[in-house]
Amino acid sequence: MIGAREDDDAAVWKADRGAVVATVDSMVEGIDFRLEWPGLTFRLLGRRLMSVNLSDLAAMGADPGHALISLCLPGSLALRDVTDLYRGISERARQYGCTVAGGDLSGTDGPMVLTAALYGTLPTGRRPLRRSGARAGWALGVTGVLGRAAAGLGLLLAGKSPRTAAERRWVRSQYDPSPRVGAGQTLAESGIRVGGDISDGLYREIERIAGPAGLGATIEADQMPLDRDLRRDRDHAWAGGLMESEDYELVCAAPRAVLDAAQRRLWRTERLTLTIIGTLTPEKGIRIRVDGRLVSIPSLGAGYDHFR
Amino acid sequence: MIGAREDDDAAVWKADRGAVVATVDSMVEGIDFRLEWPGLTFRLLGRRLMSVNLSDLAAMGADPGHALISLCLPGSLALRDVTDLYRGISERARQYGCTVAGGDLSGTDGPMVLTAALYGTLPTGRRPLRRSGARAGWALGVTGVLGRAAAGLGLLLAGKSPRTAAERRWVRSQYDPSPRVGAGQTLAESGIRVGGDISDGLYREIERIAGPAGLGATIEADQMPLDRDLRRDRDHAWAGGLMESEDYELVCAAPRAVLDAAQRRLWRTERLTLTIIGTLTPEKGIRIRVDGRLVSIPSLGAGYDHFR
Numbered sequence: 001m002i003g004a005r006e007d008d009d010a011a012v013w014k015a016d017r018g019a020v021v022a023t024v025d026s027m028v029e030g031i032d033f034r035l036e037w038p039g040l041t042f043r044l045l046g047r048r049l050m051s052v053n054l055s056d057l058a059a060m061g062a063d064p065g066h067a068l069i070s071l072c073l074p075g076s077l078a079l080r081d082v083t084d085l086y087r088g089i090s091e092r093a094r095q096y097g098c099t100v101a102g103g104d105l106s107g108t109d110g111p112m113v114l115t116a117a118l119y120g121t122l123p124t125g126r127r128p129l130r131r132s133g134a135r136a137g138w139a140l141g142v143t144g145v146l147g148r149a150a151a152g153l154g155l156l157l158a159g160k161s162p163r164t165a166a167e168r169r170w171v172r173s174q175y176d177p178s179p180r181v182g183a184g185q186t187l188a189e190s191g192i193r194v195g196g197d198i199s200d201g202l203y204r205e206i207e208r209i210a211g212p213a214g215l216g217a218t219i220e221a222d223q224m225p226l227d228r229d230l231r232r233d234r235d236h237a238w239a240g241g242l243m244e245s246e247d248y249e250l251v252c253a254a255p256r257a258v259l260d261a262a263q264r265r266l267w268r269t270e271r272l273t274l275t276i277i278g279t280l281t282p283e284k285g286i287r288i289r290v291d292g293r294l295v296s297i298p299s300l301g302a303g304y305d306h307f308r
Numbered sequence: 309m310i311g312a313r314e315d316d317d318a319a320v321w322k323a324d325r326g327a328v329v330a331t332v333d334s335m336v337e338g339i340d341f342r343l344e345w346p347g348l349t350f351r352l353l354g355r356r357l358m359s360v361n362l363s364d365l366a367a368m369g370a371d372p373g374h375a376l377i378s379l380c381l382p383g384s385l386a387l388r389d390v391t392d393l394y395r396g397i398s399e400r401a402r403q404y405g406c407t408v409a410g411g412d413l414s415g416t417d418g419p420m421v422l423t424a425a426l427y428g429t430l431p432t433g434r435r436p437l438r439r440s441g442a443r444a445g446w447a448l449g450v451t452g453v454l455g456r457a458a459a460g461l462g463l464l465l466a467g468k469s470p471r472t473a474a475e476r477r478w479v480r481s482q483y484d485p486s487p488r489v490g491a492g493q494t495l496a497e498s499g500i501r502v503g504g505d506i507s508d509g510l511y512r513e514i515e516r517i518a519g520p521a522g523l524g525a526t527i528e529a530d531q532m533p534l535d536r537d538l539r540r541d542r543d544h545a546w547a548g549g550l551m552e553s554e555d556y557e558l559v560c561a562a563p564r565a566v567l568d569a570a571q572r573r574l575w576r577t578e579r580l581t582l583t584i585i586g587t588l589t590p591e592k593g594i595r596i597r598v599d600g601r602l603v604s605i606p607s608l609g610a611g612y613d614h615f616r
Contacts (some may be wrong), residue, residue, distance in 0.1 A: 009363075012327050022319045024425055028414045028449060031414060058319070066330065
């Protein structure tokens, strides 16, 4: 193991009051990204590594604090690429008030693995957004615009370079998502208690919120805040693209009046939309209403819970 | 990215008072371990992942608190191996009062990469061991016994299975090191302010302590607490084996009287030896006294400081 430390064996910082919120995520070459994708730079990779982790803090309504970075890189990598990677990491961290406190650098004979562990804070009095606690009849809201990242990934996997303004926007959403840190804080401070990010797909995240409470959901297809250039292909977008979408938006659930107030506040503080897209129902399962007809979405499972 | 979460996007726990100490370390298959090494199990790999990170907290004198785990594993790995890995991680964590708070699981087409980020606390009033602040004339102390892990690694790299009791002891030190968590706390509480772990080698760690203060060190070869079955081959041990030794012991520097008191306290609390092996000198460079003759050790550099 090659050590990469500031000065000591570990990083030290003063504890904040309140609660600690912590997350770790890895990006694996060949699985989460491919170096041959057009326009993908090491700086963008560094930014993305921070963004996916910042999104987990955002999903809890936390303030980002400190990051630890562990990079496993092939020895053949050019120093310039390593520098660009760090540059992307630190510029994205700084942008969201996060300090890169330490890290570890290892050699590897295989694909690159980039890992970040992020620590944030919930100040005393701010309660987190959680997946548990949803009630039937509550409205479901989602921040921002949907479908872009999935459309961008589709282009990249098909080996296409983006040509139109829309295609460039989609690929940018895939490469360089904006974690909704300010939005998460605003939702939590608006009294919303239930929510999560939709990086594993909107429907899966709604299932994770509804399922444990013994509930289901009805989603209104014509309320979905799809990218304007995806609306023409709406059926595709809601049926397929959104299942595995890597949009880094937040979904939340609360009584309608609470969501309405949060909507106004979010627009004021972040210039970001919060769109009501459906309702939690006592009937289990996720259904989408398309042209007046209810279509059931097959269960996606809650994910992999090896740490239980 | 495959999500592996308890219930939410991130883990939450109540902040302790005092200072936070945090570290991250990855183990890469083919670099840090090889699955074909005799007797290496997935449970031992999990234990080792925790131990190398716990050692970083130990080196600061911190109390372990929470761990986040990110595993990049090939899809072909047997479920039983994954379960054994988690078992090793959680049993080692529990042993040192550490809670596995969350994690991430990714697929990979390449070598396994196992990462742990650990988060510990320095209670109000306990100051950390740091690499900076050493003074000329201070004595150097090291915990435990040296040379075993390097001897064990030597056997493994030579493709040999351990046969004698000594060889089994050496391989065990390599596979399943004991992080000196209690020792680090005791050293810090004995008023020692300067120290680190020697997982990157004893001489390198002494250089990291002496160098920034503009100092050097003289080490007494015949004071080194070598494993008894390595003493016959003493010249090899001090010259080569200890340079890159992966012993997870602690080295520290303080006025002689402070070290003497810490020595007694460490034996009382942990039944662990603290051996005085040398002195910090105003002359730069690391020298070893062997049979009355001073031998200079070439500088190893302080490591890779990409995050500066």
